[in-house]
Amino acid sequence: MEPNPWKTVSTRPIYENPWIALREDAVLTPSGTPGIYGVVHYKHLALGAIPIDAEGYTYLVGQYRYPLSAYSWEIPEGGGKLGQDPLAEIQRELLEETGLVAAHWQLLLKMHLSNSVSDEVAYVYLAWGLEQHEAQPDPTEKLRLLRLPVWEAIEKVHAGVITDSLSVAGFLRLECLLHRKALTLPPNAAP
Amino acid sequence: MEPNPWKTVSTRPIYENPWIALREDAVLTPSGTPGIYGVVHYKHLALGAIPIDAEGYTYLVGQYRYPLSAYSWEIPEGGGKLGQDPLAEIQRELLEETGLVAAHWQLLLKMHLSNSVSDEVAYVYLAWGLEQHEAQPDPTEKLRLLRLPVWEAIEKVHAGVITDSLSVAGFLRLECLLHRKALTLPPNAAP
Numbered sequence: 001m002e003p004n005p006w007k008t009v010s011t012r013p014i015y016e017n018p019w020i021a022l023r024e025d026a027v028l029t030p031s032g033t034p035g036i037y038g039v040v041h042y043k044h045l046a047l048g049a050i051p052i053d054a055e056g057y058t059y060l061v062g063q064y065r066y067p068l069s070a071y072s073w074e075i076p077e078g079g080g081k082l083g084q085d086p087l088a089e090i091q092r093e094l095l096e097e098t099g100l101v102a103a104h105w106q107l108l109l110k111m112h113l114s115n116s117v118s119d120e121v122a123y124v125y126l127a128w129g130l131e132q133h134e135a136q137p138d139p140t141e142k143l144r145l146l147r148l149p150v151w152e153a154i155e156k157v158h159a160g161v162i163t164d165s166l167s168v169a170g171f172l173r174l175e176c177l178l179h180r181k182a183l184t185l186p187p188n189a190a191p
Numbered sequence: 192m193e194p195n196p197w198k199t200v201s202t203r204p205i206y207e208n209p210w211i212a213l214r215e216d217a218v219l220t221p222s223g224t225p226g227i228y229g230v231v232h233y234k235h236l237a238l239g240a241i242p243i244d245a246e247g248y249t250y251l252v253g254q255y256r257y258p259l260s261a262y263s264w265e266i267p268e269g270g271g272k273l274g275q276d277p278l279a280e281i282q283r284e285l286l287e288e289t290g291l292v293a294a295h296w297q298l299l300l301k302m303h304l305s306n307s308v309s310d311e312v313a314y315v316y317l318a319w320g321l322e323q324h325e326a327q328p329d330p331t332e333k334l335r336l337l338r339l340p341v342w343e344a345i346e347k348v349h350a351g352v353i354t355d356s357l358s359v360a361g362f363l364r365l366e367c368l369l370h371r372k373a374l375t376l377p378p379n380a381a382p
Contacts, residue, residue: 002255002262004255004257005255006257014206014213015205015215015229017215017227017229019229019307020231022205024206024208027257029331030255030331030332030333031330031333033330033331035331036208037257037258038206039257039258040258040309046305046307062193064197064221065303065306065307066195066197066230067228067230067231067306067307067308067310068303068306071193109351110351110354111354111355111356112259112263112354112355112356113304113305113356114237114305114309114311114356115256115263115355116237116256116270117231117233117258118305118309119258119259139222139224140220140221140224142196142221142222158364158367163302164302164303164306165303165304165305165356165360168302169356169360169363172360172366173349173363175363176363176366176367176370179366179370
């Protein structure tokens with residue numbers, strides 16, 4: 001265990017909404033000088049799933065991302081309640097956004113997205129053994145769904161077309177596991 | 192170009208420090224219902240570098256991450272001023288944190304770290320042709336430096352020991368490029 005070299009002198013809540021809470025701490029930095037630290041606490045886990053069907057196709061979700069003022073194609077994602085099982089949460093999100101129910105799940109990675117400012121944690125899963133049910137999209141979202149070969153999706157990461165961090169890291173870990181033969185895709189999904 | 196399905200009704204600045212600015216917008220969601228959107232604007236780019244020396248070793252930086260209350264081993268990283276050349280900014284950061292000057296640089300990836308809440312953008316570079324100069328660490332930081340074979344660092348991503356998003360995605364893209372033979376490491380860096 002590494003000791004925390006920062007000292008929190010005082011803490012002041014600044015803002016809160018259903019998704020984030022911002023506080024500003026008065027701190028002593030590791031060198032002992034006084035300073036402030038604005039910390040964004042995330043009230044949800046960032047969860048993502050890469051579903052792969054029997055033909056080696058995956059599904060991307062397209063939506064306009066308000067903070068970026070830009071459209072973004074991504075793996076199916078959603079927020080998971082803190083303290084709940086992230087797997088159950090992403091299973092619910094995948095069903096809502098795509099109508100897919102997967103028989104098999106494997107954790108691909110856990111990441112801290114922006115650790116100099118926030119405590120946000122992400123989990124990305126691989127999901128296979130798919131059954132199509134009816135999607136139940138959040139009515140405040142306007143999602144598009146794209147089914148494409150998983151290798152085409154991976155190429156979109158290498159081409160810089162997919163830039164969402166969960167999608168980028170998730171597809172790259174998937175590719176590494178395929179190169180390492182730690183996973184195999186359905187035969188007609190070969191690159 | 193996809194049209195923005197969100198309407199911004201009004202915007203209210205909430206908080207600002209040298210690193211972030213938080214605002215709350217009154218919005219109409221894509222379905223037309225009223226809502227709020229708290230957006231965290233980042234005043235810097237998130238920049239990272241994976242330096243590789245002639246022996247196939249890389250360098251990790253260890254530091255306590257205040258928002259996580261946890262110690263983290265990561266690639267050398269720093270904030271780059273918006274509007275400045277990110278490459279020049281990460282060259283300065285790499286020198287400050289490690290004392291390394293690299294003759295060759297290649298962009299490994301561009302990512303949006305947390306696009307449902309923030310506009311933060313990250314760039315991760317590969318750097319080689321290294322010369323050792325004197326490090327000039329920020330006195331408010333307390334950094335440790337670890338030199339290790341690049342494949343050992345990549346294994347720390349697969350083992351879930353490295354969780355910082357820039358480090359995770361950067362090392363995974365590097366591994367993919369090596370598998371694809373789009374890059375070669377010095378001979379004694381083989382896995």
